[in-house]
Amino acid sequence: MAASGPLPLSPSLGSCYSSQQYQKSAIFPLSFHRRNLILTSRFCRPRRIVPCVHRPPQRSCYGRRAVRAAYVSAPASEHAAGEDNGTGRSGETISAAPISSSLPVSWGVIWPLLSQQKLRIVLSLASLVGCTTCTLAMPLFSGKFYEVLIGRGTGTFWKLVSRIATLYILEPIFTVVFVINMTIMWEKVMASLRGQIFKRMLIQKVEFFDQYKVGELTGLLTSDLGSLKEVVSENISRDRGLRAFSEIFGTICILFSLSIDLAPVLGLLMMSVSILVAIFKRSTLPVFQSHGMIEASISGCATETFSAIRTVRSFAGERRQMSMFGNLLLAYENSGLKLGALKSANESLTRMVVYISLMALYCLGGSKVKTGELSVGTMTSFIGYTFTLTFAVQGAVNTLGHLRGTFAAIERINSVLSTAEVDEPLAYGLEKELKLEDLKDDRPWFIYKDDYSSKINAQNKHYMYDLRSVTNGCSLAWSGDICLEDVYFSYPLRADVEVLNGLNLTIKCGEVTALVGPSGSGKSTIVQLLARFYEPTKGRITVAGEDVRTFDKREWARAVSVVNQEPVLFSVSVGENIAYGLPDKDVSKEDIVKAAKAANAHDFIISLPQGYDTQVGERGGLLSGGQRQRIAIARSLLKNAPILILDEATSALDAVSERLVQEALDHLMKGRTSLVIAHRLSTVQNAHQIAVCSEGKIAELGTHSELVTKGGGYASLVGAQRLAFE
Numbered sequence: 001m002a003a004s005g006p007l008p009l010s011p012s013l014g015s016c017y018s019s020q021q022y023q024k025s026a027i028f029p030l031s032f033h034r035r036n037l038i039l040t041s042r043f044c045r046p047r048r049i050v051p052c053v054h055r056p057p058q059r060s061c062y063g064r065r066a067v068r069a070a071y072v073s074a075p076a077s078e079h080a081a082g083e084d085n086g087t088g089r090s091g092e093t094i095s096a097a098p099i100s101s102s103l104p105v106s107w108g109v110i111w112p113l114l115s116q117q118k119l120r121i122v123l124s125l126a127s128l129v130g131c132t133t134c135t136l137a138m139p140l141f142s143g144k145f146y147e148v149l150i151g152r153g154t155g156t157f158w159k160l161v162s163r164i165a166t167l168y169i170l171e172p173i174f175t176v177v178f179v180i181n182m183t184i185m186w187e188k189v190m191a192s193l194r195g196q197i198f199k200r201m202l203i204q205k206v207e208f209f210d211q212y213k214v215g216e217l218t219g220l221l222t223s224d225l226g227s228l229k230e231v232v233s234e235n236i237s238r239d240r241g242l243r244a245f246s247e248i249f250g251t252i253c254i255l256f257s258l259s260i261d262l263a264p265v266l267g268l269l270m271m272s273v274s275i276l277v278a279i280f281k282r283s284t285l286p287v288f289q290s291h292g293m294i295e296a297s298i299s300g301c302a303t304e305t306f307s308a309i310r311t312v313r314s315f316a317g318e319r320r321q322m323s324m325f326g327n328l329l330l331a332y333e334n335s336g337l338k339l340g341a342l343k344s345a346n347e348s349l350t351r352m353v354v355y356i357s358l359m360a361l362y363c364l365g366g367s368k369v370k371t372g373e374l375s376v377g378t379m380t381s382f383i384g385y386t387f388t389l390t391f392a393v394q395g396a397v398n399t400l401g402h403l404r405g406t407f408a409a410i411e412r413i414n415s416v417l418s419t420a421e422v423d424e425p426l427a428y429g430l431e432k433e434l435k436l437e438d439l440k441d442d443r444p445w446f447i448y449k450d451d452y453s454s455k456i457n458a459q460n461k462h463y464m465y466d467l468r469s470v471t472n473g474c475s476l477a478w479s480g481d482i483c484l485e486d487v488y489f490s491y492p493l494r495a496d497v498e499v500l501n502g503l504n505l506t507i508k509c510g511e512v513t514a515l516v517g518p519s520g521s522g523k524s525t526i527v528q529l530l531a532r533f534y535e536p537t538k539g540r541i542t543v544a545g546e547d548v549r550t551f552d553k554r555e556w557a558r559a560v561s562v563v564n565q566e567p568v569l570f571s572v573s574v575g576e577n578i579a580y581g582l583p584d585k586d587v588s589k590e591d592i593v594k595a596a597k598a599a600n601a602h603d604f605i606i607s608l609p610q611g612y613d614t615q616v617g618e619r620g621g622l623l624s625g626g627q628r629q630r631i632a633i634a635r636s637l638l639k640n641a642p643i644l645i646l647d648e649a650t651s652a653l654d655a656v657s658e659r660l661v662q663e664a665l666d667h668l669m670k671g672r673t674s675l676v677i678a679h680r681l682s683t684v685q686n687a688h689q690i691a692v693c694s695e696g697k698i699a700e701l702g703t704h705s706e707l708v709t710k711g712g713g714y715a716s717l718v719g720a721q722r723l724a725f726e
C-alpha cells in the first residue's frame with residue numbers, strides 16, 4: 001500500500017489556518033474541581049502510581065526480527081525480577097535509569113532563569129540602594145532642619161531645603177527604576193517557569209491526568225504559580241519586601257551610629273515585633289491554609305456547576321448546587337472571620353509595641369535632650385526613624401506572611417509534579433523535534449527550552465539511536481499488519497484489576513476489523529493501547545513485526561487517528577478545528593475545504609454565519625453531534641494517518657446524521673487499516689473480520705457469516721439485537 005494518503009496537501013495559500021493562529025485564539029475550557037478539603041491533602045501526598053522502568057529489548061517468540069533496544073516502559077516488578085514477560089521472550093538488558101525527578105520549582109530552576117537577567121538584577125539592586133538611602137536620609141535631614149530652625153544647626157536654611165528637595169526628587173526616580181526592573185525581571189522569570197511547568201504537565205503519562213482533576217492542575221498553573229509571581233509584584237512598593245528589609249537594616253545601623261544609648265530601645269521594639277510575628281506565623285498557618293482550600297473549593301464548585309449546566313438543568317439540580325455553593329460560602333466566611341480576628345489581634349499588638357517603644361523614647365530621649373546629652377535634631381531624627389522602622393517591620397511581616405503562602409503553593413506544585421512520571425517516549429520525541437526545528441524568534445521559545453528537558457535528552461542519548469527503526473512508524477503502518485501479541489493490561493490506578501488477559505489480535509493492513517462485545521469487556525482499552533495512551537503490562541503491540549514501543553510517541557501519534565463517540569473540539573473556529581489535524585503546520589484553506597468536503601461537512605459549514613470562521617463554542621457545544629463528528633472526521637482526513645480507529649463513532653447520531661457521517665467514514669477508511677468498535681452490529685457486518693471481545697480476550701474471530709454460522713457469542717448478540725429491533 002502506498003504511503004501517500006488520499007488527501008495530499010496543496011501548498012499554503014494566502015488564507016490558511018495555522019497552529020499559531022489557533023494558539024492565539026484558543027480559549028481552553030478550564031474546570032476546577034477541588035471539591036473538598038481532602039482533595040488538597042491529596043496534593044501533599046499524591047498517590048504513587050505503578051513505577052516505570054525501561055525494560056530491556058525483547059526477542060520475539062513469534063520468530064520475527066528482535067527489537068535491538070526498544071524504548072519500553074513496564075512495571076518495576078517485572079523489570080526488577082529480570083524475567084521474561086510470560087511469553088517466553090527475553091532480551092539483553094539495555095536499560096536507562098529513570099530520570100531523577102527534580103523539583104519543578106526550586107532555586108536550582110529559578111536561578112538559571114534569573115541569571116539571564118543579570119543587568120536587570122544589578123540595576124534593581126543599585127536602585128534599591130539608591131531609594132533606601134534617600135528614604136533613610138530623610139529623618140536625618142529633618143533633624144538637621146529643626147536644628148537650623150531653632151538656630152543651633154550648622155548649614156544655611158536654603159542649602160538644607162535644597163538638599164531635602166534633591167532627596168525628594170531622587171527617591172521617586174530610584175523607586176521607578178527599581179520597580180520597573182524588578183517587574184520586568186520577574187515577569188520574564190515567571191513566564192519561563194509557567195511555560196516549563198505547563199510543558200512538564202503536558203508530557204506526563206496519561207495516568208497522571210486520570211489521577212488529578214483538571215481543576216487541580218490548572219490551579220497549580222494559575223493560583224499557585226500566581227502566588228509565586230506576587231512575591232515580587234505585591235512586594236515592590238515602599239515598606240514591602242526587599243525595601244522593607246533594607247530599611248530595617250539601614251535604620252538600625254543609623255540609630256546605633258546616632259546614639260548608642262537610645263538605639264537599644266528601638267532594638268527592643270524590633271525584638272518584640274519579631275517575636276509577635278513568629279507567634280502570628282504559627283497561629284495563623286492552619287487558618288490561612290484552610291481559607292485557601294475553601295477558596296479553591298468554591299472555584300471548583302462553580303466551575304463544575306457551569307460546565308455541567310445541562311445535567312444540572314435536566315435533573316433540576318439548581319437547589320442542590322446552590323446549597324453546596326452556600327455551604328462552601330459559609331465555611332469561607334467562618335475561616336475569613338477567624339483569619340481577620342487573628343490579623344487584627346496581631347496588628348493591634350504590633351501597634352502597642354510601637355507605642356510603648358515611642359513612649360520609652362520620649363521619656364528617655366526627652367530627658368537626655370533636657371540634660372543636653374542629646375540634640376533636639378537627633379531626637380527628631382529618632383522619632384522619624386521609629387516610624388520608618390514601624391512601617392518597615394510591618395511591611396516585612398506582611399511579606400513574610402505572603403512568603404508563607406507562597407511556600408505552601410510551591411510545595412503543592414512540587415509534590416504533584418516531582419513524584420509524577422514523565423511519559424519519556426513522548427518527551428523524547430518532543431525534544432528531538434524541537435532540537436531539529438529552527439525555533440523562530442516569534443515563537444515563545446522559552447516554553448520549549450528547560451533544564452529538565454535537556455536532562456531527558458542527555459539521559460536518552462546513549463541508547464536513543466537504537467530507538468529508531470529502519471523506517472519511520474507511519475510508513476511501516478501503511479504497509480504492515482498490527483498485532484496485539486499476548487497483551488495483558490491493567491489501568492495504573494486500578495493495578496489489581498486485569499482488563500486484558502493475554503489478548504491476541506491481528507488487525508490486517510488496509511482492511512476493516514470490527515471489535516464487538518459486551519460492555520466492559522475491554523474494547524476501548526484496546527483503543528487506548530493502540531493509541532499508546534497506556535502501554536501493555538505484558539505482551540506487545542507490533543506494526544509490520546516491529547514493536548510499537550520503538551517509536552517515540554509523537555511519531556506514533558501521527559500514525560494513528562481516533563474518532564470516537566464524543567469528539568472534542570477546541571473553542572476556536574471550524575477551520576482551525578479542522579486544521580488541528582496537522583497542528584504544527586500552516587494548513588491552507590484549500591486543504592481544509594477539501595477535507596471538509598470529503599467528510600460531508602462543507603455544506604453545513606458554509607451555511608454557518610461565518611462559514612469556516614464560525615466559532616464552535618466550548619468543546620464544540622454550538623454545533624450538533626453529527627456536525628461535530630463530521631468536523632472530527634475532516635480533521636482526521638487532514639491528518640491522513642495510516643491507522644484509523646472508530647470507537648462508536650456513529651452511535652450517538654440520528655438516522656440522517658448517521659448516514660452522512662457513515663459516508664464520510666467510508667471515505668476516511670479507504671486504504672487505511674481500520675479498527676471499528678460498534679455496539680450496533682449492523683454497522684460492522686461488512687467488515688473484513690469481526691473480533692468478539694469477552695473478558696479481556698478475543699473469544700471469536702471471523703466474518704459476519706462465519707460467526708453467525710458458528711452459533712457462538714456473536715450469533716447470540718446478533719439474535720438479541722434482531723429481537724430488540726422486532
Ligand SMILES: Nc1ncnc2c1ncn2[C@@H]1O[C@H](COP(=O)(O)OP(=O)(O)OP(=O)(O)O)[C@@H](O)[C@H]1O
Binds near residue numbers: 491493494517519
Ligand atoms: N481509566 C481507567 N482507569 C481504570 N479503569 C478503567 C479505566 N477505563 C476503563 N476502565 C475499566 O476497564 C474495564 C474495560 O473498560 P472498557 O472501556 O475498555 O470497556 P468497553 O468494552 O469499551 O465498554 P463499553 O462498550 O461500555 O464502552 C472496565 O471495567 C472499566 O471500568
